[in-house]
Amino acid sequence: MKNIFSITILAFLLVATSCADFLEEENKSNVTAEEFYGTSEGYSALINSNYSALRTIYANNPWMFASGTDLYQEGRGLEPEGLSKYFDLNSSSSGVDFIYVNCYKAIQLANSAIHYSDLTEQTSSIQQYLGEVRFLRANAYFLLVQTYGGVGMITDYIAEPILSFDRSSAEEVYSFIISELEGAMGQVSTADYNGRVNKRAVENLLAKVHLTRGYEDFAASDDFAKAASYADNVIGGQGLNLSSEELWTPGNDLNEETIFSVQFSPGSISANPSSIGNKQQNYFGSYLGGSEVAGDAPYKTYNLLPTRFALDLFEEGDERWSSTFMTEIYERYYDYFDVDDRSTLTVTDFYEPKWFSAEDSIAYVAAHPGVVYHSYGTFDPNGGLVTADKATIIVKKFDDPNSLFAAGGNGTSTRDFVVARLAETYLVAAEAYLQSGDAATGLARLNVVRQRAGVADATLADFDIDYILDERGRELLGEYHRWFDLKRTGKLVERASAYNSWITEANFAGIGGNQKILRPIPQSALDLNQNKDFPQNPAYE
Structure with missing residues (x-):
């Protein structure tokens, strides 16, 4: 594998510090990295820093995960325009380097852990740790290849900037990811999930990787079949036993359906709780x-x-509907979570569902005098958005009643960020079976999700990729999957332009007749690369 790496990223890494000061050769105690990571304590700290890197990727700005899709669009607060509307998307656009920078930081941390695994004190945990960081590195490359296509790959620890680097193909990146995950599967723990990567998390990611590669022109003939098989292994006969409301109850993040998550705690953000917590609730x-x-x-x-x-x-x-959205707001918002018996609380705002009749509306207002009644069609950005507080419906599933209030988009929550959970695995299986030609089995997997939601089973006549995307929208709203879902299935242009009022198909038009499906390689990386033959993605050349 080529030792190729963006000088932009690596130069930053060489001067920055992480939770474990992972590249700090000089420190106040005059202990070198080799000495520190040569101890079991120091090496454990390096492994922990690998997990900490996930916080910056997932629990930070959501633009590259959610902007410019069919499910979300901006209101009074603005998103980065290139990512949200496409027409001005280019290599220097705000936010296009977010996944590039932060995933390469994670990759360098993983490479450091792999490098020092032979130099540190050998304990019974070393092989497990290696499996965990191989998973984390593979996950970072998976985010990169979905976002930018082929990227520069580095698999060795690098201590000095490389001034010239090449670009691997997307096919090569996918092959590496799958190889790494297959190797990690035999190293990680087989125990129940406790916050560390385990075999189930590895198989779950393998299912997603094979599913995604299955749509590419270089796909293996058995990618969809393997995705279905891995997903079924993860499911392992386990049903969706929690109610949708229980699934998102604060304090229940590490529940039986969580497959992999980014961990937070009050102590872990105590140094600056208003800025280094989980931001997901803020959007x-x-x-x-x-x-x-x-x-x-x-x-x-x-x-x-x-x-x-x-x-x-x-x-x-x-x-x-009720577990995702705050359909009734009380005088004190957090009383929804903090008060067991809410029957005597005053409702200040109510957001009407689309199925309410005129009689339902009249009855509700009569029972709640003084309520601000938001009629359906008036509280979304398509319905004549106003700038008043509470003007649009609130997604409540990530709210944390123990969080601090922080303006400016800063993170305050100590709830975990759920990266993968069982209901999504059922939907991955549904999609994989559909694409492998076994629609009946795929439909059965999807209907497990619908049955937990309390709605009627879908039929084979309903069941196609659009129906799966709709079900993913209902089940996974706000969970940082949507841009990748649309890009994977080839539905990004169609759905974003049909359902996001800021976007038309013309917005996706790029250079040379190419569409802006992949994001551009950041200009800062291109400018500092002495290899001037490094190709930009076609729509931006």
Whole structure:
């Protein structure tokens, strides 16, 4: 494997510090990296820093995961314009380097851990640690290849900047990812998930990687079949036993359906709790008030608002409507979580579901005098958005009643960020079986998700890739999958332009008739690369 790496990333890494000061050769105690990581304690700290890198990738800005899709669009708060609207997307656009920079940081950390595994004190945990960091490195490359296509690959620890680097093909990157995950599977723990990578998490990622590669022109003939098989291994006969509401109850993040997550705790963000926590709760809803509501409501940025299309996906009886959205806001927002008996609380705002009749509306207002009644069609960015607080419906599933209020989009939550969970694995299996030609089995997997939601089974007449994407929208709203889902299935242009009022098909038009499906390689990396033959993605050349 070529030792190729962006000088932009590596130069940053060589001067920056992480949780474990992973590249700091000089420190106050005059202990070198070799000495520190040569101990079991130091090596354990290096492994922990690999996990900490996930926080920056997943629990930070969501733009590259969610912007510019069919489910979310901006309101009063603005998103990076290139990522959210495409027409001005280029290699220097705001935010296009987010996954590039942060995944390469994670890769260098993993390479460091692999390098020092032979030099450190040998314990019974070394092989398990190696499997874990191989998973984390593979996951970083998976994010990179989905986002940018082929990228520079590095598999060795590098201590000095490389001034010239090449680009591997997407096919080569996928082959490496799969090889790494297959190797990691025999090294990691087979125990139940406790916050560390285990065999189930590895198989789950393998299912997603094979599913994604199955759509590529270099796909292996058995990619979809392997994706279905791995997904079924992960499911292992386990049902979706929690209710949708229980799944998202604060304090229940490490539940039986969680396959892999980014861990947070009050102690882990105590150095700066207003800026280094999980940001996920801050998006997907309208502003709830200024700092005067500290302790009473979460900070919301008023961007990435659910589109009308997203809201239309829900039908009467779907438990995910009430478990996903804060359909009733009390005088103190957090009383929803903090008060067991809410029957005597005053409702200040109500967001009407699309299935309400006129009689339902009249009855609700009569039972809740003084309520601000938001009629369906008026509280999404397609419905004549107003700038008042609480003007659009709130996604509540990530809210943390123990968080601090922080303006400016800063992270405050100590809830875990769920990267993979069982219901999504059922939907991965559904898609994989459909694409491998076994629609009946795929439909059965999808209907397990619908049955937990309390809605009628889908039929074979319904079951196609669009139906799966709709079901993923209902089940996974706000969970940082959507851009990758649309890109994987070839539905990005069609769906974003059909259901996001800021986007038309013309916005995707790039140079030379190419469409802006992949994101551009960041210009900063290209400028500092002495290999001037390194290719940009076609739409941006």
